[in-house]
Amino acid sequence: MVIPLLIVTVLSVACMLAGWFLPDLVAGGRRRRRGAPDARPAAATRVKPESLEGVLVAQLIAGEITPVQYRRSLEGLAARDDDRNPLCVPPDLGPADA
Secondary structure (H helix, E strand, O other), rough: OHHHHHHHHHHHHHHHHHHHHHHHHHHHHHHHHHHOOOOHHHHOOOOOHHHHHHHHHHHHHHHHOOOHHHHHHHHHHHHHHHHHHHOOOOOOOOOOOO
């Protein structure tokens, strides 16, 4: 009976200490990262899209095309992909009797 009580007490103290000190540690880490000279936001680096879908997304985000134009373009890409690489469905082999 004493050992479970001791375990619960130790875990409770550990949780209380984490609640007191962990927010300060996390906030301190954030302050250090923001002040670092080599820290750059991920959005600041521009990567050239490697696919037509990527180009369309970039144009959509930049406001160069409307969402309707984006969807129509993707419909055309899907149709073209279906013509070039049709999906081959295997034949039905009947019910699976195991």
